[in-house]
Amino acid sequence: MSVPDLRLELMANAEHFYKQGWMAGTAGNLSARLPDGSFWITASGKSKGNLNLTDFVKITPDGIVESLSNDLKPSAETAIHQTIYKIFPEAQACYHVHSIEANLVSRFVEGDTLLLPPLEMLKGFNIWQENLNITLSIFPNHFDVSQIAREIKECFQLAPPQIPALLIRDHGVTVWADSTEKARNFIELIEYLFRYIVAASQTGVKINPYV
Ligand SMILES: CSCCC(=O)C(=O)COP(=O)(O)O
């Protein structure tokens, strides 16, 4: 039986996110791991609304770039995907998008954690506690992407995140999951929570009554 090409999943999910306005103007990058530990990642600077099979680059477990053509460079944010796959061996897909709401909420706090609302939607991240006090880590948006990746590694090796997601201030969100389907759901869930936080701030509703 032939294995389905993961690039087809990445293309479909990128088109879906693009239509939501979360991958405008070449923003964002998606990757998925292959059984040998290498991963496909979107090539840098491509419109994510109409990717094709040749708009991907393969990165081997040793970090070697296997490009289908010399014009094709891996995403400028490949170092973040590599870091996520190293720290979380169960991760099979890593998705990064840029929404307006993600950027707004990243400015709602000065510190490095964002308190999430205790909504039913958190069950989508497999969180089943009551009186929830779940936070999302926020990282500074350094010009040098490898510096962002280093800070992610340092932070999560010290304390694992409560949900498989992180926010880069003034930039966007990254999630990871054990399948491309789950990663797509996680992007939708976290973006819903961001929209809720923005709406709550406009209506005066307390984000989390348990804190
Ligand atoms: C206009 S997007 C700026 C770069 C970025 O943050 C991004 O997510 C896309 O970069 P890539 O190299 O993956 O196309």
Ligand SMILES: [Zn+2]
């Ligand atoms: Zn980005």
